[in-house]
Amino acid sequence: MKMNRIILFLFAFSLCACFDDKGNYEYHEVAEITIENIPEVVEVLGNSDHIVVKPKIVSSLEGEIGADNTNFEFGYRIEKKSGGVMVSGQRWVDLNPSKTLELDTLAAFVADTYIGWFTVTDKRSGIQASATFDIKVSSPTYEGWMVLCDEGEEERVRMDMISVISAERIIPAYDLLAPLGLPDLKYAKGIGFYPNLFASPNDVIYVMTGEGTYKLDRETFKTDVSWDINNIDFIIPPADERVVCYTSVNNSSTAGALACFCVTDAGNAYAQVLGSAGAAFEYPVNTSERGKAPEYKVAPYVGVSMARPGNASTALLYDTDNRRFVGWKYNYSDDDAMQTLTPLPDPENGLFSFKTGMELVHMESTRYSNGLVYAVLQDGGGRRRVYGINMSGNGFVQEVKYENMDAPDFDKATAFAFHSQFPYMFYAVGNKVYLHNLGTNTTYPMSTIALGEREVVTMLKFNLYRQCSLGQLNNQSEEFMARQYELMVASYNTDAPDNNGGKLGFYPVDGVNNTVTKRVEYDGFARIKDVVYRERR
Incomplete structure (x- = not known):
């Protein structure tokens, strides 16, 4: 009995404590x-x-x-x-x-x-x-115009892109390579690209800079220091040289190029014959004997035929020490012969001497006249002229010479572009672009290319599709194919408040009236150095 009374007392005390405690807390419903x-x-x-x-x-x-x-x-x-x-x-x-x-x-x-x-x-x-x-x-890198730029006063290398998502959706994308492994580099030089189907689809894309040249993954554009061209394409990596020019020589096969050429900032040229396992750049070819030390320097240009496949298997370069044209020709019977450059002999009754004695200012490969290479040369007095060398038929044929040109400020021009359908040369001086009709020796200021007072042209170019030179891209629309004959005009606004004052305009060329009209323009780039279309099959 005593125990029951104790339990009852404790229960009552506990109950009272609960009632007393009720007023000490506020209860909140938890929100969902x-x-x-x-x-x-x-x-x-x-x-x-x-x-x-x-x-x-x-x-x-x-x-x-x-x-x-x-x-x-x-x-x-x-x-x-x-x-x-x-x-x-x-x-x-x-x-x-x-x-x-x-x-x-x-x-x-x-x-x-x-x-x-x-x-x-x-x-x-x-x-x-x-x-x-x-x-x-x-990925914005699948197809479109790769735009290589120098950014800011430090000239940081930057790759932008005008991405072609579909025929209806074309949009710019900026600074693509920074998160994809490209080292922090300076001084953009150019883009090397050619479509290669040997063995497997393995298109080659190189970014060339003053501090190194790097290959990009064809699908993702990823890269890193292991993709340096010295590690990828050279048997004997050159010391203290950087590749600043890279191009291919057409082949009779539509699978890919016959050979690739590169030129370094040291003035050395290298040849890489493709289509076989282990193809690589070996010794410099600017010498008279394979394996010997280079005997002269060459300019950072390689002229080739951009016409149909099998049209030529030659390359044109320029010896800057002796101021003369030199050539490379594939020799099926002598493997050693294709590893050196040879000074070009003057033809009888030629238009000019291949040993020009002049400075090479610019050289450009075209499809005009089935594979004409134009060279802009400057004599000691600062006067410029244009020579045309036809690369078809495995030869180096002197085809045209343009002297005493009625071209205002041509001696001050800093950018050039030659058309592949008409005998037109475009050149830029400051923020002005001119069309010079080589056939009539007449120059037309391009008033339809209207740039501001603080803008300067940084590049003129026609982007010829490389797969056309290999007999590919036959299933594309006429509109798409016409894009390669549009003049690309890159300019930069020096008053831009940031590093994005670059513009790229596309101008169809009227071959009857010596005019151009702007089709479209994109902006937001840095200072554009080169533009190449990333082709897809």
Whole structure:
């Protein structure tokens, strides 16, 4: 009995304690947070499109939560769906450091599938809700115009691209190679490209700079120091030389080029005969005997026929020490012969001497007259002239000579381009572009190329499709094929407040009226040095 009274007392005491304690706490219902309007998949073009998400947040107690509600914090992050490191050893990247409700950020990621995580946190209770969505980043490098630039006063090498996603969607993408492994380099020189189908699809793309030349992965554009041309294409890597010119010589086969040539900033030329296993650059060819030390320097130009396959198997270079043209010719009967350059002998009753005694200012390969190579030369008095050497038929035929040209400020021109359908030479002086009709010796200022007072032309060029020279690209539209005969005009605004004052305009050429008209123009580039179309089959 005594024990029962004790239990009853303790129960009563406990009950009273509970009643007394009830007034010491406030009980709150926990809010349920729901997230709406999150897409299942966001598809974007890397380094061009923005990842945009506009969620709707609803609290079971407070209703819809606005972006200005300071009781809630929002977050977005991204990580690879397949796992692995995103950048700098981290597995994920904060997409929204400002913690805003809506996301709108550049898709600055390589092509891959990612997971996006969205979180909303009630800062009062610590309650958090989240939602995930896929982010599919496609490559802007698949097809389009590769635009090689120098950025800023330090002339940092930068590759932009005008990406052709479809015939209806063509958009610029900027600074593509920075996240893809290209070392921090300076002084852009040019882009080397040729389509190669030997053994397997293995198109060659090289970025040439004053501090090294690097091969890009044909699909992703990824690269790193192991893709230096010295490691990829040379048996004996040259010391203290950097490749600044790279081109191919046509083959009778549509599978790829007969050979590739490169010229270094030291003035040495190298030949690489393709179509066989282990093809590589070996000894310099600017010598009279294979394996000997170079005997003279050559200019950073290689002239070839851009006409049909099998039209020629020769290359034209220029000896800057002796101021003369030298040639390379594939010799099927003597493997050693194809590894050296040879001074070109003057023909009887020729138009000019191959030993010009002049400075080579510019040399350009065209399809005009079935494979004409134009050379702009300057004598000791500063007067310039144009020679034309036909590369068809495996020879070096002197075809045209243009002297005493009625071309204003031609001696001051810094950029040139020769048309492959008409006898037209375009040249630029400052912010002015001129068309010189070589056939009539008449010059026409291109008033339709209107540039500002603080703009300067950095490049003139016609982008001839290399696959046309190999008998490919036969299934393309007439509109697409016509693009290679449009004059590309690159300019830079020196008053640009940032490093993005570069523009690239495309101008169809009227071969009857000696005029051009602007079809389209793109901006936002750095100082453009070279443009090459990334062809697809």
